[in-house]
Amino acid sequence: MLSKNTIKYINSLKISKFRNEHCAFIVEGTKSVSELLQSSTEVLALYATETWIAQNPVPTTALHVVTDSEMNRISSLSSPPGILAVAKIPDFQQQHYTSKGNFGLVLDGINDPGNLGTIIRSADWFGLRNIIISKDTVDPYHPKVVQSTMGSIFRIQFLETDLEEFLTNARSAGTKVFGAVMEGSNVYTTNLTNVSALLVIGSESHGIRKPLLKCIDTMITIPRIRLEGNQSAESLNAAVAGSLLLAEFMRGQLIK
Amino acid sequence: MLSKNTIKYINSLKISKFRNEHCAFIVEGTKSVSELLQSSTEVLALYATETWIAQNPVPTTALHVVTDSEMNRISSLSSPPGILAVAKIPDFQQQHYTSKGNFGLVLDGINDPGNLGTIIRSADWFGLRNIIISKDTVDPYHPKVVQSTMGSIFRIQFLETDLEEFLTNARSAGTKVFGAVMEGSNVYTTNLTNVSALLVIGSESHGIRKPLLKCIDTMITIPRIRLEGNQSAESLNAAVAGSLLLAEFMRGQLIK
Numbered sequence: 001m002l003s004k005n006t007i008k009y010i011n012s013l014k015i016s017k018f019r020n021e022h023c024a025f026i027v028e029g030t031k032s033v034s035e036l037l038q039s040s041t042e043v044l045a046l047y048a049t050e051t052w053i054a055q056n057p058v059p060t061t062a063l064h065v066v067t068d069s070e071m072n073r074i075s076s077l078s079s080p081p082g083i084l085a086v087a088k089i090p091d092f093q094q095q096h097y098t099s100k101g102n103f104g105l106v107l108d109g110i111n112d113p114g115n116l117g118t119i120i121r122s123a124d125w126f127g128l129r130n131i132i133i134s135k136d137t138v139d140p141y142h143p144k145v146v147q148s149t150m151g152s153i154f155r156i157q158f159l160e161t162d163l164e165e166f167l168t169n170a171r172s173a174g175t176k177v178f179g180a181v182m183e184g185s186n187v188y189t190t191n192l193t194n195v196s197a198l199l200v201i202g203s204e205s206h207g208i209r210k211p212l213l214k215c216i217d218t219m220i221t222i223p224r225i226r227l228e229g230n231q232s233a234e235s236l237n238a239a240v241a242g243s244l245l246l247a248e249f250m251r252g253q254l255i256k
Numbered sequence: 257m258l259s260k261n262t263i264k265y266i267n268s269l270k271i272s273k274f275r276n277e278h279c280a281f282i283v284e285g286t287k288s289v290s291e292l293l294q295s296s297t298e299v300l301a302l303y304a305t306e307t308w309i310a311q312n313p314v315p316t317t318a319l320h321v322v323t324d325s326e327m328n329r330i331s332s333l334s335s336p337p338g339i340l341a342v343a344k345i346p347d348f349q350q351q352h353y354t355s356k357g358n359f360g361l362v363l364d365g366i367n368d369p370g371n372l373g374t375i376i377r378s379a380d381w382f383g384l385r386n387i388i389i390s391k392d393t394v395d396p397y398h399p400k401v402v403q404s405t406m407g408s409i410f411r412i413q414f415l416e417t418d419l420e421e422f423l424t425n426a427r428s429a430g431t432k433v434f435g436a437v438m439e440g441s442n443v444y445t446t447n448l449t450n451v452s453a454l455l456v457i458g459s460e461s462h463g464i465r466k467p468l469l470k471c472i473d474t475m476i477t478i479p480r481i482r483l484e485g486n487q488s489a490e491s492l493n494a495a496v497a498g499s500l501l502l503a504e505f506m507r508g509q510l511i512k
Contacts, residue, residue, distance in 0.1 A: 038487065114370070122496055124489040127481030152489045188510045222503075223510050225383030231294065233380040233408045240378055240499040243492070247478075247500055254444045254479050 002047075002070045010074040010086060016139045023089045025141035029081040030056060035151025037061060042088035047074065052082030076143040089141055092130075092157045102196040103249050104175075106132045108163055108212060109203045110238060113138050117148025118239035119201075124152035126250045132159045132166060132198075163200070167215035170198055177217050179208050180245055182235070184219030187248050199245055204238035220245065258303075258326045266330040266342060272395045279345045281397035283409075285337040286312060291407030293317060298344035303330065308338030332399040345397055348386075348413045358452040359505050360431075362388045364419055364468060365459045366494060369394050373404025374495035375457075380408035382506045388415045388422060388454075419456070423471035426454055433473050435464050436501055438491070440475030443504050455501055460494035476501065 012018035013026050024044055027036050030052075036043060037059050047064045048056075049071050071080045105123055110116045116138050123131055131140075137160070138145060146153050159166075167177055175196040200216060202208035208216070222244050226232050236244070247254065268274035269282050280300055283292050286308075292299060293315050303320045304312075305327050327336045361379055366372045372394050379387055387396075393416075394401060402409050415422075423433055431452040456472060458464035464472070478500050482488050492500070503510065 035487075118493045118496060121489050121493055125478075125480050125492050127483055127488070129483065129486075148493075150489065150491070155487065155489075186510070188507065222381075224381050225506060225509055227383055227385065230385075231291075231411060232383070233377050233406065233411075235406070236381050236499070237374045237377055237404075237495065239493065240374060240496055243496040243500060244503055247503075250481060251444065253481055254442070 002064070002066055002074070007070070007073050010084075013086065014076055014143055016142065019089065019139065019141050023091075024086050025089055025146060026076060026143050027085040027087050027146055028075060028077060028083065028143070029147065030083055032146065032149075032151055033059075033083050033085050035154055036085055036087055039151075039154035041090060041154045044086045044088055046086075047071065047084045049080075049082040056083070077147075090157070092159060102175075103128070104130070104132060104170075104198045105242075105246065106163060106167070106198050106200040107137050107242075108134045108200055108208050109206065110137045110201070111203055111205075112238065113142050113144035114148045115204065115237065115239040115242075116140065116142075117145040117150075117153075119242045120145070120149045120156055121152040122239070122243040122246055124149075124155050126246050127253070128156065128246075130157040130159060132161060132163070134163045135160055163212055164215060167198065167200070167212065171215065171217070177215055178249075179213065179216035179219050180241060181207060181219045181221060184221040186223045187220040187245060188223065190218065190220055192249050193252055197249065199249060201238070201242045201245070204235065258320070258322055258330070263326070263329050266340075269342065270332055270399055272398065275345065275395065275397050279347075280342050281345055281402060282332060282399050283341040283343050283402055284331060284333060284339065284399070285403070286339055288402065288405075288407050288409075289315075289339050289341050291410055292341055292343055295407075295410035297346060297410045300342040300344055302342075303327065303340045305336075305338040312339070333403075346413070348415060358431075359384070360386070360388060360426075360454045361498075361502065362419060362423070362454050362456040363393050363498075364390045364456055364464050365462060366393045366457070367459055367461075368494065369398050369400035370404045371460065371493065371495040371498075372396065372398075373401040373406075373409075375498045376401070376405045376412055377408045378495070378499040378502055380405075380411050382502050383509070384412065384502075386413040386415060388417060388419070390419045391416055419468055420471060423454065423456070423468065427471065427473070433471055434505075435469065435472035435475050436497060437463060437475045437477060440477040442479050443476040443501060444479065446474065446476055448505050449508055453505065455505060457494070457498045457501070460491065 047066045140158050176194045177198045179200040275281050302317050303322045396414050432450045433454045435456040
């Protein structure tokens with residue numbers, strides 16, 4: 001049985017402030033928990049319902065058996081999948097940049113958890129190992145972000161920092177900064193093969209914030225195909241746009 | 257004031273069966289309704305709260321003023337944006353294929369409304385005007401799909417059909433069929449410049465259904481970049497994968 005305090009503690013982790021205070025976050029679902037258990041991320045506690053245990057190979061990690069009603073009280077999902085873990089937020093203070101080809105992804109104020117999660121998943125697919133995020137980007141350990149990364153959250157390191165300072169320093173060190181905007185050079189005809197490059201992506205509604213634009217060397221855009229006499233989409237979904245641009249930067253490695 | 261019957265009617269449109277029966281669907285939010293009003297899709301009714309009216313230019317279309325509480329009762333969203341339209345589902349029986357370059361997108365059993373909506377939005381961006389969908393693909397007029405297309409729903413025609421028959425006929429007519437799978441040819445090194453081509457995308461969890469695989473000429477894959485000694489993402493989000501592939505088929509036009 002779960003104590004009131006445990007239920008309260010797990011529920012507090014749905015809020016950013018308490019995740020930071022406890023250095024812990026929630027992971028739900030068979031696929032995500034299985035990825036967690038295979039990762040180097042520390043598991044603090046594991047909760048499963050009897051129904052889940054009856055249908056799945058039981059992990060070797062110590063498991064708390066909870067009732068369906070208890071699971072409903074700790075889950076963030078409307079249909080709880082029956083398995084929930086509390087994991088430790090990794091300490092990235094000592095991180096160093098290990099992404100392939102010295103390419104870095106910078107996210108400025110992405111506020112939709114699903115979009116952030118999907119971008120993290122694409123970054124993982126394309127071999128990135130860290131992402132630089134602005135302080136007002138949604139917390140990567142938000143339950144909905146974790147959910148939509150489908151396990152990629154455990155393979156990516158995050159550096160939350162002041163982007164103006166970060167980009168200024170990067171440029172001084174010779175890194176070329178690209179920014180995704182509505183009216184920039186066609187990404188498909190721009191030379192992206194740089195020794196060291198950063199790609200900045202802003203939020204779907206506001207784009208890259210104005211003060212950051214001066215830190216950008218080349219503005220790039222995914223061109224739109226307009227049909228004669230027809231209106232067309234005003235923008236792409238932020239996660240889609242981010243993934244399309246990411247693929248272009250990785251193209252040199254993808255055609256090998 | 258809204259009658260009980262009107263409330264019941266609007267709520268029934270959240271269910272596929274009743275949307276088909278009434279040939280009507282729900283559109284919510286300032287941006288989506290504004291796109292609806294500019295489109296050729298017929299508006300059957302328009303509802304707005306006084307708060308919304310006070311903050312927005314009022315459309316010329318006849319408007320029913322409703323209270324916040326009435327809006328809560330008809331909205332599909334947890335935070336209703338204050339404007340909701342009921343629109344007529346267009347009749348596509350007479351449709352003909354007008355997508356650029358004789359390229360067609362075929363969706364097999366996409367079941368996540370957000371993913372379908374995002375794919376529709378990308379298709380609109382890249383100049384497609386129709387999408388072929390299997391009978392078990394989520395209904396494009398589902399409120400969540402409409403929402404995530406951000407207005408693109410009004411520019412795309414849908415042909416819901418038996419895909420096996422459709423693809424077989426298309427191949428007999430000389431169209432080359434490509435299918436997105438986990439283990440296929442690298443899409444970035446495959447020749448995609450065909451006079452006439454169809455791209456089949458399956459669901460994120462099941463991929464393209466087995467009986468359809470025999471209708472596919474070339475299996476293609478978005479390659480993954482694996483780092484030494486590291487695990488990586490098992491798959492991409494379906495909307496991201498679909499958009500990445502779509503961009504590759506459109507590349508010839510995008511680099512012009």
